[in-house]
Amino acid sequence: xxxxxxxxxxNVFEAFQPATxxxxxxxxxxxxxxxxxxxLLPIPGRKTEAWKYTPVTPLVTHAWKPxxxxxxxxxxxxxxxxxxxxxxxxxxxxxxxxxxxxxLPENVVLLPMSYAKDAEKENFDSVYGKQAxxxxxxxxxxxxxxxxxxxxLRLKKNSVLDKPVHVIHVYTQADTAVMTRNIIIAEQxxxxxxxHSSIHRAKPIHSNVVTEVRVEDNAHFVLDKLQGGTDSSFxxxxxxxxxxxxxxxxxxxxxxAGAWTRNEPHxxxxxxxxICYLNGAYFPTGKELIDNHTVIDHLVPHCESHELYKGVxxxxxxxxxxxxxxxxxxxxxxxxxxxxxxxVMSEQASMNSKPELEIYxxxxxxxxxxTTGQLDREALFYxxxxxxxxxxxxxMLVHAFVxxxxxxxxxxxxxxxxxxxxxxxxx
Amino acid sequence: xxxxxxxxxxxxxxxxLKGIDLRINAGEVHAIMGPNGSGKSTLASVLAGxxxxxxxxxxxxxxxxxxxxxxxxxxxxxxxxxxxxxxxEIPGVSNVNFLKLALNEIRAYRGQELMTARExxxxxxxxxxxxxxxxxxxxxxxxxxxxGGEKKRNDIFQMAMLxxxxxxxxxxxxxxxxxxxxxxxxxxxxxxxxDRSFLIITHYQRLLDYIKPDFVHVLSDGKIVKTGGPExxxxxxxKGYDWIKEEVA
Ligand SMILES: Nc1ncnc2c1ncn2[C@@H]1O[C@H](COP(=O)(O)OP(=O)(O)OP(=O)(O)O)[C@@H](O)[C@H]1O
Ligand SMILES: [Mg+2]
Numbered sequence: 001x002x003x004x005x006x007x008x009x010x011n012v013f014e015a016f017q018p019a020t021x022x023x024x025x026x027x028x029x030x031x032x033x034x035x036x037x038x039x040l041l042p043i044p045g046r047k048t049e050a051w052k053y054t055p056v057t058p059l060v061t062h063a064w065k066p067x068x069x070x071x072x073x074x075x076x077x078x079x080x081x082x083x084x085x086x087x088x089x090x091x092x093x094x095x096x097x098x099x100x101x102x103x104l105p106e107n108v109v110l111l112p113m114s115y116a117k118d119a120e121k122e123n124f125d126s127v128y129g130k131q132a133x134x135x136x137x138x139x140x141x142x143x144x145x146x147x148x149x150x151x152x153l154r155l156k157k158n159s160v161l162d163k164p165v166h167v168i169h170v171y172t173q174a175d176t177a178v179m180t181r182n183i184i185i186a187e188q189x190x191x192x193x194x195x196h197s198s199i200h201r202a203k204p205i206h207s208n209v210v211t212e213v214r215v216e217d218n219a220h221f222v223l224d225k226l227q228g229g230t231d232s233s234f235x236x237x238x239x240x241x242x243x244x245x246x247x248x249x250x251x252x253x254x255x256x257a258g259a260w261t262r263n264e265p266h267x268x269x270x271x272x273x274x275i276c277y278l279n280g281a282y283f284p285t286g287k288e289l290i291d292n293h294t295v296i297d298h299l300v301p302h303c304e305s306h307e308l309y310k311g312v313x314x315x316x317x318x319x320x321x322x323x324x325x326x327x328x329x330x331x332x333x334x335x336x337x338x339x340x341x342x343x344v345m346s347e348q349a350s351m352n353s354k355p356e357l358e359i360y361x362x363x364x365x366x367x368x369x370x371t372t373g374q375l376d377r378e379a380l381f382y383x384x385x386x387x388x389x390x391x392x393x394x395x396m397l398v399h400a401f402v403x404x405x406x407x408x409x410x411x412x413x414x415x416x417x418x419x420x421x422x423x424x425x426x427x
Numbered sequence: 428x429x430x431x432x433x434x435x436x437x438x439x440x441x442x443x444l445k446g447i448d449l450r451i452n453a454g455e456v457h458a459i460m461g462p463n464g465s466g467k468s469t470l471a472s473v474l475a476g477x478x479x480x481x482x483x484x485x486x487x488x489x490x491x492x493x494x495x496x497x498x499x500x501x502x503x504x505x506x507x508x509x510x511x512x513x514x515x516e517i518p519g520v521s522n523v524n525f526l527k528l529a530l531n532e533i534r535a536y537r538g539q540e541l542m543t544a545r546e547x548x549x550x551x552x553x554x555x556x557x558x559x560x561x562x563x564x565x566x567x568x569x570x571x572x573x574x575g576g577e578k579k580r581n582d583i584f585q586m587a588m589l590x591x592x593x594x595x596x597x598x599x600x601x602x603x604x605x606x607x608x609x610x611x612x613x614x615x616x617x618x619x620x621x622d623r624s625f626l627i628i629t630h631y632q633r634l635l636d637y638i639k640p641d642f643v644h645v646l647s648d649g650k651i652v653k654t655g656g657p658e659x660x661x662x663x664x665x666k667g668y669d670w671i672k673e674e675v676a
Binding site: 393 | 477498500503511518519520526528529530
């Protein structure tokens with residue numbers, strides 16, 4: 001089916017009309033706004049700069065259906081082996097209490113959004129739809145209009161989470177689209193980590209996760225996104241972060257698989273002396289497409305941003321990296337570093353990498369680098385000469401290349417899990 | 428051990444090896460000398476299995492097996508080792524980890540039992556002591572940031588770990604200070620035995636003072652143009668290559 005201007009995204013998502021009243025006036029309000037926006041927002045095509053290499057056609061034209069509740073799923077195959085974490089499980093977007101940990105430390109609130117909208121009303125309302133812009137961004141609008149559930153995490157003031165929260169989303173029903181909305185509030189002086197796994201078990205599936213994150217003054221938050229789709233999964237992931245003073249935020253995005261993946265982390269550094277890290281690794285094979293569109297917005301002085309994305313692009317797959325960094329007029333003494341490095345493994349594979357720095361302050365240090373090359377053949381030969389077979393030698397070099405990113409994760413179990421998944425994929 | 432017959436090799440249509448005949452028996456040490464660009468490293472690469480070269484004629488048998496049919500890693504598993512003229516740096520690949528993997532792949536191929544972590548560590552200690560490799564270097568990425576001499580020593584250390592039956596050493600001596608040269612020679616000499624052969628490529632007689640070769644060959648313009656005993660190296664050191672070129676002409 002070809003895309004024409006007359007296709008309304010509303011037709012595609014007709015069946016998704018949520019109950020008119022969510023029970024939350026905040027949700028109802030932004031839902032209505034998002035739907036109104038969807039009527040007007042154009043569907044991005046090849047001429048839209050931000051979507052030049054990433055066609056959205058299948059996402060907005062396929063006859064997606066809402067998922068049903070209650071699908072059977074074997075959880076033992078979803079978990080990260082030996083990972084000690086507070087677990088929260090969603091199947092096809094529905095919260096599964098029986099698979100989730102109930103007992104959390106007192107200074108942490110971890111709830112499905114469907115509970116949090118009442119139980120945490122004030123906090124909920126202060127974030128929901130306030131950071132993600134459902135007026136301008138099509139996929140955020142889509143998410144806001146149809147989001148069913150998600151996770152609400154609040155780290156209370158000065159609390160330290162003793163182990164990560166692990167949110168597992170598994171998608172099991174073909175032809176379904178699932179919109180998930182999360183809120184994370186790391187209050188002043190708190191510290192914590194959340195792993196967010198998206199696992200697709202049927203195809204095709206369209207999943208869309210939007211996370212609004214507020215990292216308050218002197219708080220430190222890490223989000224690890226683990227994306228393991230299928231050769232027919234479409235996954236959009238947007239993080240809208242507001243970050244305060246003396247705080248740090250890290251988002252690690254590891255895309256193991258997926259037919260179509262688009263990541264849009266968007267960090268706004270709103271308090272001085274803050275630092276953020278965006279790390280990403282991606283390994284598209286077959287005909288997969290993995291697109292990382294990052295935005296870091298330096299709004300105030302004395303902040304640092306560090307971005308490292310590395311990818312290995314196989315077969316006929318495509319990789320896209322676009323790194324936007326704004327340094328606003330007030331953001332003097334900004335340090336912004338961005339690095340994107342890629343190995344292209346075949347002639348049919350392609351990588352489009354574009355740094356975009358917009359600097360409006362004069363006393364700043366900004367650097368960016370983008371490299372795309374082939375696997376070092378001399379190194380490959382060296383390893384083979386020492387007795388490693390071709391595949392093992394190649395894997396070792398790939399491992400070494402992306403190791404720089406994966407080694408930035410803190411959890412050993414998580415790292416091992418990623419390496420194992422990668423080995424399985426590339427075998 | 429290795430029998431090279433009328434070996435011709437080209438790269439991008441240029442013939443570089445123009446008919447090499449060389450037979451090395453078990454336990455022998457052969458040296459190859461020759462002017463820059465004569466094809467010494469090309470011969471080493473072709474024997475080790477680098478795919479950039481097209482073999483247009485000739486054959487190489489290694490203990491009766493067709494060497495040219497084997498992938499580079501199979502050659503290593505069969506017992507061939509190449510110490511590179513220019514060892515590459517491989518950032519992110521730990522020296523020790525990769526050696527462990529290589530060693531176990533080789534052992535599996537040979538039907539030997541895999542090494543235990545303990546055995547491996549013992550070997551590691553012993554062999555790095557043999558070539559006096561700084562302990563810290565073992566744990567770093569392969570050759571990354573190593574000095575020229577350290578890279579060469581690392582190659583010899585790997586040779587000692589992998590215990591090949593036939594080792595080609597391509598200008599292992601160049602870039603080594605006198606002490607390092609002695610250490611490397613000591614490493615090689617300690618590995619010499621009746622079953623193991625060496626092919627030593629060098630520009631300098633000095634190395635051959637430490638490692639006594641059984642034969643010395645001169646490679647010029649892709650062919651072996653002269654073969655002699657250790658005294659040939661002395662003569663080359665003194666007189667250069669011109670007299671041979673004249674003799675050949
Ligand atoms: N991959 C290649 N592509 C093009 N030319 C090559 C290649 N490899 C070798 N040659 C050429 O083949 C010739 C022989 O090179 P080789 O490296 O074997 O010489 P060598 O005898 O080892 O010299 P040296 O003493 O300087 O190390 C040179 O002219 C070199 O430029
Ligand atoms: Mg050479």
